[in-house]
Amino acid sequence: MKKIFKIIGIVVLVLVIVLAVSPFLFRGKLEDLLKETINNNLNAQVEWSSLDLSLFRSFPDATVIVNDFTVINNAPFAGDKLASGKEIRIEMGVTQLFKNTADEPIAIDALSLLEANVHLQVDSLGNANYDIVKETPTTETTTEESSEPFVFNLQEYSLIDSKIIYDDRSTQTHLELTEVNHTGSGDFSAIESELDTKTHAVVSFDYGGTHYLDGHDLDLEAVIQMELEKQKYTFKENLAKINELPLEFNGFIELLEDGNLMDLSFKTPSSDFKNFLALIPKEYRANLDGVETSGDFRVSGIIKGKTTETSIPNLDIEIMSNNASFKYPDLPKRMNNINIDVKIKNDTGITELTYIEINDLRFKIDQDTFTAKGTLKNLMGNMLVNLDLDGALDLGNIDKVYPLNLDQPLQGRLVADVVTSFDMNAVEKQQYQNIKSAGNATLSDFTYSTPELPNPIAIQNADVSFKTGNIALNSFAATSGTSDINATGSIENLIPFVMSKEDLKGRFDVTSKVFNLDDFATTTATTTATTSGTIQASTSESDTAVQIPDFLDASVNFNAEKVIYDGLELTNTKGSVTIANEQASLSNLNSGIFGGAAGLSGSVTTRDGTPTFNMTVDLSSIDIDRSFKELEMLQGLAPIAKALQGALNTKIQLQGQLDDNFSPILSTISGDAFAEILTADVDADKMPLLNLLSQKLDFINLDDLKLDKLKTSLTFNDGQVAVKPFDFNVKGINVQVSGGHSFTNEMNYTLNLDLPAKYLGGDVSGLLSKLTDAEKESIHIDVPVSLSGNFTAPKVDLNLKAATTALTNQIIEIQKQRAKNKVEDKLTDVLGGLLGGNKSTPNTTETDSTTTDTQTPQNTTTTPKAEDAIKDVATGILGGLFGKKKTTKETVKDTVN
Numbered sequence: 001m002k003k004i005f006k007i008i009g010i011v012v013l014v015l016v017i018v019l020a021v022s023p024f025l026f027r028g029k030l031e032d033l034l035k036e037t038i039n040n041n042l043n044a045q046v047e048w049s050s051l052d053l054s055l056f057r058s059f060p061d062a063t064v065i066v067n068d069f070t071v072i073n074n075a076p077f078a079g080d081k082l083a084s085g086k087e088i089r090i091e092m093g094v095t096q097l098f099k100n101t102a103d104e105p106i107a108i109d110a111l112s113l114l115e116a117n118v119h120l121q122v123d124s125l126g127n128a129n130y131d132i133v134k135e136t137p138t139t140e141t142t143t144e145e146s147s148e149p150f151v152f153n154l155q156e157y158s159l160i161d162s163k164i165i166y167d168d169r170s171t172q173t174h175l176e177l178t179e180v181n182h183t184g185s186g187d188f189s190a191i192e193s194e195l196d197t198k199t200h201a202v203v204s205f206d207y208g209g210t211h212y213l214d215g216h217d218l219d220l221e222a223v224i225q226m227e228l229e230k231q232k233y234t235f236k237e238n239l240a241k242i243n244e245l246p247l248e249f250n251g252f253i254e255l256l257e258d259g260n261l262m263d264l265s266f267k268t269p270s271s272d273f274k275n276f277l278a279l280i281p282k283e284y285r286a287n288l289d290g291v292e293t294s295g296d297f298r299v300s301g302i303i304k305g306k307t308t309e310t311s312i313p314n315l316d317i318e319i320m321s322n323n324a325s326f327k328y329p330d331l332p333k334r335m336n337n338i339n340i341d342v343k344i345k346n347d348t349g350i351t352e353l354t355y356i357e358i359n360d361l362r363f364k365i366d367q368d369t370f371t372a373k374g375t376l377k378n379l380m381g382n383m384l385v386n387l388d389l390d391g392a393l394d395l396g397n398i399d400k401v402y403p404l405n406l407d408q409p410l411q412g413r414l415v416a417d418v419v420t421s422f423d424m425n426a427v428e429k430q431q432y433q434n435i436k437s438a439g440n441a442t443l444s445d446f447t448y449s450t451p452e453l454p455n456p457i458a459i460q461n462a463d464v465s466f467k468t469g470n471i472a473l474n475s476f477a478a479t480s481g482t483s484d485i486n487a488t489g490s491i492e493n494l495i496p497f498v499m500s501k502e503d504l505k506g507r508f509d510v511t512s513k514v515f516n517l518d519d520f521a522t523t524t525a526t527t528t529a530t531t532s533g534t535i536q537a538s539t540s541e542s543d544t545a546v547q548i549p550d551f552l553d554a555s556v557n558f559n560a561e562k563v564i565y566d567g568l569e570l571t572n573t574k575g576s577v578t579i580a581n582e583q584a585s586l587s588n589l590n591s592g593i594f595g596g597a598a599g600l601s602g603s604v605t606t607r608d609g610t611p612t613f614n615m616t617v618d619l620s621s622i623d624i625d626r627s628f629k630e631l632e633m634l635q636g637l638a639p640i641a642k643a644l645q646g647a648l649n650t651k652i653q654l655q656g657q658l659d660d661n662f663s664p665i666l667s668t669i670s671g672d673a674f675a676e677i678l679t680a681d682v683d684a685d686k687m688p689l690l691n692l693l694s695q696k697l698d699f700i701n702l703d704d705l706k707l708d709k710l711k712t713s714l715t716f717n718d719g720q721v722a723v724k725p726f727d728f729n730v731k732g733i734n735v736q737v738s739g740g741h742s743f744t745n746e747m748n749y750t751l752n753l754d755l756p757a758k759y760l761g762g763d764v765s766g767l768l769s770k771l772t773d774a775e776k777e778s779i780h781i782d783v784p785v786s787l788s789g790n791f792t793a794p795k796v797d798l799n800l801k802a803a804t805t806a807l808t809n810q811i812i813e814i815q816k817q818r819a820k821n822k823v824e825d826k827l828t829d830v831l832g833g834l835l836g837g838n839k840s841t842p843n844t845t846e847t848d849s850t851t852t853d854t855q856t857p858q859n860t861t862t863t864p865k866a867e868d869a870i871k872d873v874a875t876g877i878l879g880g881l882f883g884k885k886k887t888t889k890e891t892v893k894d895t896v897n
Contacts (some may be wrong), residue, residue: 034066043073044082044132045051051107053657061109064090076119077129085116085162109155116162124169174206186226194236195224203242207380216279218244231255235264243287244278259308273324273338280887295324295338305349312351317344326401333400338362352381383424390417395446405756412446412459419468420495432549435495436813437466453521455481464491470489473508481519482564486511503553503580515573516564517662546607553580563591565662568630570598573835582607586615594630596622596647604658611658616635617651624648624677636666636743637673637714638722639791646708648674654716666743670717677710697785712737719743732756739787747794750788755779775814781806804831 030416038046049068066088079543091110121129159182166175179202186195205213219241225234229440234252241247266274278295300319305313321340327333341359348672355377362371370391377384395410398666418439428432441464449456463474473492476487489508496502555578563570577590583605602615619627624646628634638654654671656664712726725738733756739749757779783803791796 007658023212041134042071042132043074043134045074047069047072056477059647061091064092066090071132073129073132074128080121080127080129080757081117081119082132085113088112089114089116110157110876111154112158112160113162114160116159116161118164120164120166122168122170126170154186154188158183158185161594172207176204177201188226188228191227191229193226193228194228197222197224210272213242217241240266242279245299247276251303256306259306259311262303262313264303265301267300268298271298273297273321273326276321276324276340277300283571291326292329292334293324293326295322297321297324297340301344310351311349312346312354314349315344315346315354318342319344328401328403331400331403333365333397335363335365335401337362337369339363352378354379358387362391365394365401365621368392368394368397378423384421385423386421388419408449408456410653413444414441414446416441417837420466422495427493427502429492430496430502432470432492432496433468436468437471437495438468439466440464441466464494473506481516482514483516483519484514486514497551503551505553506555508554508556510558512558512560512563514562514564515560518564546861548579548584548604550582555579559663568593575600581605593619594622594627596620596621604662611660611662612656613658613664614655616653619648619650621647621649633664633669633722635665637716638675639741646677648675648677667719672715674713674714677708688792688794692794693785710758714740716743723749741791745790747787747790751785753783753785754782755803757810771822779807779810779814781810 005313009451017523035050047070048066050066052066052067054063067086069083069085069088070081071083073082089110089112090108092108108370121127159180162180164175164177164180166173168174176792179200181201182197182199184195184197187193187268197220199218199222199536203216203218204211220238222238222240223236225236227233232252235250238249239246246269247266248269249264249266251262253264254261259455273293273295274291274297277288277291277293299318301315301317303313305311307313315607319342320342321338324338324340325334325336326338327335339360339362341444343357343359344354345357346354355375356379358372358374358376360371360373364370368391370389370393372387372389374385374387391414392415395414397411398404399406416439418441420435420437422435422437425431443459443462446459446462447456449460455642457478457480460477460479462476462478465472465474471491473487473489473491476485478485487504487508489528492505492507493502494504497504555576557576558574559651560573561571563573570591570593573589573591576587577589578585578587583603585603587601587842588599589601590597592598597620599618599620600615602613604613626637627648633654646778650673652671652673654664654673656668656669659665710726710728711858713724715722715724720740720742722740723737725736727736729733729735734754736752737749738752739747741747741749756777781803784799786797786799787794788797
């Protein structure tokens, strides 16, 4: 007995060792085989992070696990990801590992995909990204012995927590399955067998731009009879659920070479009206427990025929309800008289000729009845729409009959009596004359409110008339916060706007007594960083932003008695605004502001996220003090103007970015400006710079500064302002200004003062004493003054030494000229005497002719003073010719003395 247990133990040990070692022996073989199979059969790039082989997990089967796989398309979808997933699990008999794949294929018994993402695409030309199987060339040498390396003798398969998207641009079809969990068990190796399947998924389905399913839950339990040779699949004992709507269906699908043949029928197993409520997508559907219903709801249909590239099966689907009602237990009102008679049909097999008949669609809440009927033909082609809407509805009753979980409750009253007929080509090509409409619709006492808006928009009345090619807005009156709006006009494309999401086009005349832009600033939550480094949403702070609607293509003529913008008040504002592509273009905008007038033209856009503007601003006779206090931009352009009292004209051309309040961000703006001061007095106490200048330049009294009619130009860019040089005068002192500053008030200016010498006072009194009064008045010197620092903490550099040196040089020049003139006069007298001239001396007198007719003879002899002067000059001349020449300074000194 001991030997027997010993032998069994040895066998078990050997088996365990073999099971443990086998993965290392066969993993490389399987991985090479997989790569070879993929390269031989698929036109795509297939990769995975690792491949594992285990003999323990599903013994006596072997388990192969491919981890983190991706399938990347080649052209024409190069770089697109066809499929990816966390795991592919393959199970096969252990004996399959010992096969020679050259002689016989490996049989796979089970296949499972975990967290797979599959994206199937068909482009507008009909190319499919899943068509990646290489074509196998057929040759005469092909023999029956050729075989595939793998065969699928599946007994079960599964798809777990996966997602499948089918996007066909050629037919405008979009199918999305999420949260997919699907299992199937059967025998794929048999000619005929039954496949037992269970499926759960969330389904969204769009066709031709219409949402037929949107986040609907789908549960399906189906037993399918498989005839693999004929590729025919017959549904037996089948039950599907769309949301909570149950559907029984039967029939078959047969795969043919040129398409699919199908004969399917379905119906609701019961007629309870709860079936209709169950169709509502789950995000809008409330709990149906306790809901009282009456009447019925039935869905039935037949899909029969052949699907090919050019045709679809015939359709006959009915959705019916008769005199139904429902009431939720916690809500006060009931919806009554619900009638539904809708048919979806196709009698020809031609895709474009699918149509919907709305024979009756009505309901009643209290005394309000709303009805609709019409047809939608050629659903898959140029859809033809005929609709008749008639009735009244108190919007406040909607959430009293059905729990909608709205952010803000609805209120208001809608009354409509409208008939419309059009085709989608007319909508898409903007052929409004082909959109035939008639009737009226009114909306009153309607309030629209969202958390993003600081104030609800209350529409007191909106009255619209429908006519072919035009929709007239007869009246519109609304308020929001402190703002009021009254409008009339026309809407060109209300139906295209609703049907195909085109921009809303219109022409409007708007009037308002008060229009405050802050009433329409949208609010967005901000985020703040905590000390731990995490990001949290702030509940106390918010950003506001005025966003230009992206769906508007409209022009507006407006007239507002008062417009409030960023704290500014504009009066009697008139102008035109054209809005398109998230851009507002202003023209001929005129208003009163700061005691004067403003004109604006230009554009503002929010298209690229950050609002930008390009604007020309023309301000006439505005109050300098008020405008520079309230406009940050003007403060940045000319900070010193805060010390001025008076009126100003200015024209500014600028562009840059706006903040969320539509105020210019100074560091981003660029442009140029021209300003003319009409009248201005200076209050030096309001500007530290002027106070400091007054101290440094004690010879200037800023009270005498008059800037009337002063004109200047400047340019600005990258936060820097450059001022074109300009002049002004202070009591005979001409001042030239040049330089610039930054929007952060850093200065770099030079003041060149053309200063009369007399203003220097005691600093140069010794020099000035040598001049006559006339000479003192005529002498001007340049006094350079450098301004740096900033306007609140300025630095003033006054170079009086250079001014004194310049004055000294001028006085020396005057003295030189004075000495030269004396010498020339004396020399003229001497030469006149030597040459015998009878020039009269300064002492010569003349007798007035009225006194006597006789004249005293001229004294031809020179006075002693004249003789001395002649000697001095002669000595200077002879000394220069024969002896040492005096220096210029000595000559000037002698002459002055």
